[in-house]
Amino acid sequence: xxxxxLPSIRRQLLTITIxxxxxxxxxxxxxxxxxxxxxxxxxxxxxxASAALQIFENTNIDYxxxxxxxxxxxxxxxxxxxxxxxxxxxxxxxxxxxxGYEGLYGHILQKAGDQWQxxxxxxxxxxxxxxxEGDYKGENFRFILLSDKLYEVGESFDVNxxxxxxxxxxxxxxxxxxxxxxxxxxxTFIIAIVLILIGVNQILRPIYSINKKxxxxxxxxxxxxxxxxxxxxxxxxxxxxxxxxxLEVSLNHLKRFTGEVxxxxxxxxxxxxxxxxxxxxxxxxxxxxxxxNRVLYSTDLLDSTVTxxxxxxxxxxxxxxxxxxxxxxxxxxxxxxxxxxxSAIQRGVIITYQGDENLMISGDSFAxxxxxxxxxxNAIKFSPQNKExxxxxxxxxxxxxxxxxxxxxxQGVGVPDAQKQHVFERFYKSKGDPRAGSGLGxxxxxxxxxxxxxxxxxxxxxxxxxIFEINFPLMLTEDEH
Amino acid sequence: xxFLAPVIKVLVLIYLxxxxxxxxxxxxxxxxxxxxxxxxxxxxGADKMExxxxxxxxxxxxxxxxxxxxxLSTYGVYREFLADVKNPPDVLLSSAMNLQVKLVNDGYAQPxxxxxxxxxxxxxxxxxxVFGFTYETAVIAFNKDFLGKEVAPSSRNELLELIxxxxxxxxxxxxxxxxxxxxxxxxxxxxxxxxxxSYGRMLESFGYHSTxxxxxxxxxxxxxxxxxxxxxxxxxxxxxxxxxxxxPNIVVVQPKDYTSVIMRSAIIPKHAKNVLEAQRFIDYLVSxxxxxxxxxxxxxxxxxxxxxxxxxxLLDISEGQLRPVPLGIEILVIDDQMKRQIIIQEWESAxxxxx
Numbered sequence: 001x002x003x004x005x006l007p008s009i010r011r012q013l014l015t016i017t018i019x020x021x022x023x024x025x026x027x028x029x030x031x032x033x034x035x036x037x038x039x040x041x042x043x044x045x046x047x048x049a050s051a052a053l054q055i056f057e058n059t060n061i062d063y064x065x066x067x068x069x070x071x072x073x074x075x076x077x078x079x080x081x082x083x084x085x086x087x088x089x090x091x092x093x094x095x096x097x098x099x100g101y102e103g104l105y106g107h108i109l110q111k112a113g114d115q116w117q118x119x120x121x122x123x124x125x126x127x128x129x130x131x132x133e134g135d136y137k138g139e140n141f142r143f144i145l146l147s148d149k150l151y152e153v154g155e156s157f158d159v160n161x162x163x164x165x166x167x168x169x170x171x172x173x174x175x176x177x178x179x180x181x182x183x184x185x186x187x188t189f190i191i192a193i194v195l196i197l198i199g200v201n202q203i204l205r206p207i208y209s210i211n212k213k214x215x216x217x218x219x220x221x222x223x224x225x226x227x228x229x230x231x232x233x234x235x236x237x238x239x240x241x242x243x244x245x246x247l248e249v250s251l252n253h254l255k256r257f258t259g260e261v262x263x264x265x266x267x268x269x270x271x272x273x274x275x276x277x278x279x280x281x282x283x284x285x286x287x288x289x290x291x292x293n294r295v296l297y298s299t300d301l302l303d304s305t306v307t308x309x310x311x312x313x314x315x316x317x318x319x320x321x322x323x324x325x326x327x328x329x330x331x332x333x334x335x336x337x338x339x340x341x342x343s344a345i346q347r348g349v350i351i352t353y354q355g356d357e358n359l360m361i362s363g364d365s366f367a368x369x370x371x372x373x374x375x376x377x378n379a380i381k382f383s384p385q386n387k388e389x390x391x392x393x394x395x396x397x398x399x400x401x402x403x404x405x406x407x408x409x410x411q412g413v414g415v416p417d418a419q420k421q422h423v424f425e426r427f428y429k430s431k432g433d434p435r436a437g438s439g440l441g442x443x444x445x446x447x448x449x450x451x452x453x454x455x456x457x458x459x460x461x462x463x464x465x466x467i468f469e470i471n472f473p474l475m476l477t478e479d480e481h
Numbered sequence: 482x483x484f485l486a487p488v489i490k491v492l493v494l495i496y497l498x499x500x501x502x503x504x505x506x507x508x509x510x511x512x513x514x515x516x517x518x519x520x521x522x523x524x525x526g527a528d529k530m531e532x533x534x535x536x537x538x539x540x541x542x543x544x545x546x547x548x549x550x551x552x553l554s555t556y557g558v559y560r561e562f563l564a565d566v567k568n569p570p571d572v573l574l575s576s577a578m579n580l581q582v583k584l585v586n587d588g589y590a591q592p593x594x595x596x597x598x599x600x601x602x603x604x605x606x607x608x609x610x611v612f613g614f615t616y617e618t619a620v621i622a623f624n625k626d627f628l629g630k631e632v633a634p635s636s637r638n639e640l641l642e643l644i645x646x647x648x649x650x651x652x653x654x655x656x657x658x659x660x661x662x663x664x665x666x667x668x669x670x671x672x673x674x675x676x677x678x679s680y681g682r683m684l685e686s687f688g689y690h691s692t693x694x695x696x697x698x699x700x701x702x703x704x705x706x707x708x709x710x711x712x713x714x715x716x717x718x719x720x721x722x723x724x725x726x727x728x729p730n731i732v733v734v735q736p737k738d739y740t741s742v743i744m745r746s747a748i749i750p751k752h753a754k755n756v757l758e759a760q761r762f763i764d765y766l767v768s769x770x771x772x773x774x775x776x777x778x779x780x781x782x783x784x785x786x787x788x789x790x791x792x793x794x795l796l797d798i799s800e801g802q803l804r805p806v807p808l809g810i811e812i813l814v815i816d817d818q819m820k821r822q823i824i825i826q827e828w829e830s831a832x833x834x835x836x
Contacts, residue, residue, distance in 0.1 A: 045565055072675050072814045079810050083608050086584045086810040090819075100821035465511050 010282030036177035081169030374441035382412035514544035534778035569750035613744035615781035688831035
């Protein structure tokens with residue numbers, strides 16, 4: 001087994017859900033953080049704005065001069081932020097000092113530059129309220145600047161009210177709101193994790209029980225698994241059941257095959273034995289020689305059967321272990337034809353080959369040679385003297401595209417249509433056929449063709465004989481690129 | 482003209498010397514009682530003689546400390562400190578709450594908190610940077626001879642009623658602080674203006690009766706004891722009680738409608754050299770031990786409730802309503818230049834024309 005064990009489903013589920021939870025939690029936290037900061041900002045900004053407005057209400061023109069009578073209530077309101085420092089200056093016109101911290105207005109105006117933000121609400125028309133937050137003498141201050149005009153008969157004054165307060169109280173408020181949110185988020189997080197743990201266990205339980213059920217089975221028990229599982233796993237169960245039934249079919253097949261093999265081997269052995277005994281008892285030299293020749297013939301037959309069985313086993317192994325490679329079909333066909341040509345000529349049969357070059361298919365050359373050799377030997381065997389076996393390869397176009405077609409045509413008696421479907425069965429021999437054969441060659445040929453996704457067909461030759469037609473899926477030749 | 486040169490030289494020298502004497506303040510030095518010494522430098526607004534026994538008491542528990550006490554006026558504490566911010570004393574003691582708060586608000590103080598300072602009432606400190614350690618109330622003092630058999634008025638309304646009733650005897654015989662010159666006087670007056678509904682009538686009545694203004698508590702109390710004055714308004718309780726103890730013809734009343742309270746407070750400046758010693762001194766100031774010593778050796782009123790109960794001071798806090806001048810940004814209103822201008826103008830236009 002070279003497959004690695006993947007991380008457990010439980011761990012994956014937990015990792016994904018917990019990661020998701022963490023992300024959601026973080027997002028919630030940042031949003032809440034933002035929200036609480038904003039809420040604290042708005043409430044304390046309102047406080048500042050109301051203070052500035054109160055001061056403005058108490059600013060009057062008195063004998064052509066602006067007079068600010070600071071209301072004590074204003075500072076009492078602002079002292080609700082009990083630990084915050086406060087600076088202020090009230091100026092007129094272009095920043096001339098009226099009262100408060102002298103120089104503050106000019107300093108802050110220069111420092112804030114154009115970073116002033118207009119208040120989001122305007123309590124009155126024509127009233128300019130702006131905010132700026134920044135460092136002043138080493139501490140963070142929130143400044144409000146209210147600018148308006150005061151009118152008196154024949155004269156008007158610009159009044160600027162600048163108040164700055166440190167941000168301890170608003171930071172504290174934001175921090176407290178945040179703390180509440182964090183507590184909520186942590187609680188939610190813990191509850192969610194517990195629910196997820198329970199849920200994942202619930203989901204995975206059927207998998208464990210399937211596993212348990214299969215593990216407890218005896219190896220010979222090939223009944224389908226019968227248990228109620230979630231929809232997603234029903235497919236898995238039905239696949240497993242299908243696999244089990246396949247396994248059963250294969251096992252039965254193997255049993256039958258083993259029986260047949262035993263039978264097929266035993267019959268010639270029995271024949272051999274009786275012929276050998278006959279030969280021992282035979283006193284007539286000529287007859288005995290005949291009998292011994294028959295023993296030899298039977299031995300050959302048995303030998304070829306065993307060889308084919310071995311071939312089949314080798315091929316079965318190759319199919320599992322060898323990957324298909326790109327090869328030239330004509331090259332392979334020519335090489336096999338050359339191998340069998342001599343034995344064919346000894347039997348008075350001529351093999352011809354005709355074909356397109358450069359038909360590339362993907363395949364296993366050993367298996368394909370085996371297949372072609374079996375088909376050729378079969379054709380040679382059934383060919384009358386002085387007849388030809390014609391082998392051809394060609395590029396053929398079908399409605400699904402191009403295929404590589406391999407044909408082997410003989411001029412023997414052919415096979416009646418009724419028997420064509422049995423030709424590829426194991427140990428099948430045409431009735432009344434006296435010629436030696438294992439009955440395995442063509443079944444091997446069919447297995448090889450199937451392994452290559454090639455369709456193998458039996459057609460009648462004219463005027464007589466049989467054509468094996470094998471259609472391979474085509475690999476594109478170099479030229480066609 | 483040549484003969485004048487030495488004279489001028491001498492004059493310049495004398496001038497320089499006098500300058501040196503004024504600017505290089507000479508501290509009252511309390512030498513350390515043990516050999517290992519560390520110096521604690523204090524700028525204080527309290528009278529040397531008043532505070533000396535208390536500082537000596539401190540040295541009993543901290544014998545290694547040498548105390549350099551610079552006696553200054555309350556405004557002097559503020560001004561001298563600001564004159565050289567980078568080279569400050571370790572502690573500033575002052576009764577000018579507005580100035581102390583301003584120093585904190587402007588970022589000149591450093592925070593400190595300990596189990597001792599945490600026991601202070603909320604109104605007794607701000608930002609853990611300014612700590613009230615003694616308070617004083619503003620009282621009304623009367624000449625007993627003037628009152629005769631009459632019971633002393635116990636509230637501002639009763640006072641106004643008395644003034645109206647005996648108007649003739651009172652003309653020119655009310656004494657108050659000159660708020661243009663006395664910081665505490667201004668603070669208390671401005672506080673009255675915020676607190677009292679009778680402020681307007683009082684201003685009018687005081688003006689009508691040719692109220693006299695003084696720069697020192699002692700002068701008011703002296704005039705009261707001699708019968709030159711019949712009523713002294715908003716006198717600091719510590720002085721009033723000391724005088725009343727020595728002059729039986731002075732009656733001290735704490736108004737029941739409300740009693741203004743001011744605090745002496747302490748600050749550790751941001752760049753103080755001997756911070757550790759300053760913190761120990763603050764702890765002592767507000768601790769039971771320090772407060773008890775204060776009650777025993779000075780006429781300062783301890784701020785700590787436990788001590789007050791033990792010492793049975795003259796002040797009964799259950800009587801009347803204490804309204805402390807706030808130790809916090811509210812006081813900035815009182816300190817505002819324009820506000821001051823308004824209040825003083827109001828005060829002057831009511832009073833000065835009768836002077």
